[in-house]
Amino acid sequence: MNFKIIFILPCLFGFSLAGLASSITNTTEYMLLPKYKLEDVKKLPIINCKEDSDCPNYSKGCVFDIEVDLGVCDINVYCNKFNGCVALLSTFDSSKSSNLIIDSFQTEKDTKPKNLPLCKTNENCFSNICSNGVCIVDDADPIYNCIIAEYGVHQSKVTCGKAANQLCYDHEDCISNQCFDVCDSDYYNNNHSGSISESTLSKAVLVFLLILSMIF
Numbered sequence: 613m614n615f616k617i618i619f620i621l622p623c624l625f626g627f628s629l630a631g632l633a634s635s636i637t638n639t640t641e642y643m644l645l646p647k648y649k650l651e652d653v654k655k656l657p658i659i660n661c662k663e664d665s666d667c668p669n670y671s672k673g674c675v676f677d678i679e680v681d682l683g684v685c686d687i688n689v690y691c692n693k694f695n696g697c698v699a700l701l702s703t704f705d706s707s708k709s710s711n712l713i714i715d716s717f718q719t720e721k722d723t724k725p726k727n728l729p730l731c732k733t734n735e736n737c738f739s740n741i742c743s744n745g746v747c748i749v750d751d752a753d754p755i756y757n758c759i760i761a762e763y764g765v766h767q768s769k770v771t772c773g774k775a776a777n778q779l780c781y782d783h784e785d786c787i788s789n790q791c792f793d794v795c796d797s798d799y800y801n802n803n804h805s806g807s808i809s810e811s812t813l814s815k816a817v818l819v820f821l822l823i824l825s826m827i828f
C-alpha cells in the first residue's frame with residue numbers, strides 16, 4: 613500500500629511537469645540556454661573576435677568590423693517564460709524551421725512572411741499557441757529578442773526588447789524600437805547583416821569625408 617503511493621506520486625508529478633515544460637531541445641540550429649533568464653542575457657559579455665571559432669557556441673558567429681579591424685560575436689536570443697532563452701545559430705532558417713516557429717501574430721489573419729512554416733501543434737510555436745497553422749502571441753508571456761546593438765563606433769551592447777507583434781506601450785519596449793500598440797516587425801531579425809554592413813559602409817564614407825575635409 614505505502615509502496616504504491618510512493619510509486620504513483622513521482623509519476624503524477626513527472627507527468628504534470630512534462631505537460632507544462634517546453635519541449636525545445638538543442639539542435640544544430642538553436643541552443644537552449646537553461647541557466648539564462650532575460651536579465652542574464654542582457655549581461656552577456658561582448659566578446660571580440662577575428663573569426664567564428666573565437667566565439668562561444670551560443671553565438672551566431674563573428675561579425676567583422678573592417679573599420680576597427682575587430683569583430684564582435686553576434687547573438688540572436690529569444691526568451692519568454694515558457695521556454696526560457698534560446699539562442700538561434702547561424703544555421704537557423706526561419707522558413708525551414710517548422711519545429712520552432714519564433715514569429716507570432718495577434719490574429720490568424722495578420723500579414724505574414726510568405727515562406728513562414730505553418731504550425732501543427734502548440735509545441736511548434738515559441739509562443740506555445742498554434743491556431744489554424746498560425747503561431748499566436750501570448751499577451752501574458754511576451755517574446756523578447758536580444759541582439760548585439762552597435763553603440764557609437766567602437767562600442768557594442770546586448771540589447772533586448774519585445775519581438776514583433778507583442779503588445780507594447782513605448783517604442784523602447786520593442787527591439788525594432790517601433791511601437792504601434794504592438795511592436796513593428798523585427799527590423800534586426802530580418803535585416804541584421806544588411807543593417808550592419810550598411811552602417812559600417814556609411815561610417816566608412818563618413819571617415820573618408822572627414823579625411824578629405826582635413827586635407828582640403
Ligand SMILES: *[C@@H]1O[C@H](CO)[C@@H](O)[C@H](O)[C@H]1NC(C)=O
Pocket residue numbers: 636637638643644645646647
Ligand atoms: C543545450 O546546450 C546548452 C549549452 O551547452 C546546455 O547548457 C544545455 O544543458 C543543453 N540543453 C539540452 C536540453 O541539452
Ligand SMILES: *[C@@H]1O[C@H](CO)[C@@H](O)[C@H](O)[C@H]1NC(C)=O
Pocket residue numbers: 638643669670
Ligand atoms: C557549449 O560550450 C560549453 C562551454 O564551452 C560546453 O560545456 C557545452 O557542452 C557546449 N554545448 C554544445 C551543445 O556544444
Ligand SMILES: *[C@@H]1O[C@H](CO)[C@@H](O)[C@H](O)[C@H]1NC(C)=O
Pocket residue numbers: 799802803806807810
Ligand atoms: C532591410 O534594410 C533595408 C535598408 O536598410 C530596408 O530598405 C528594407 O526595408 C529592410 N527590409 C526589411 C524586411 O526590413
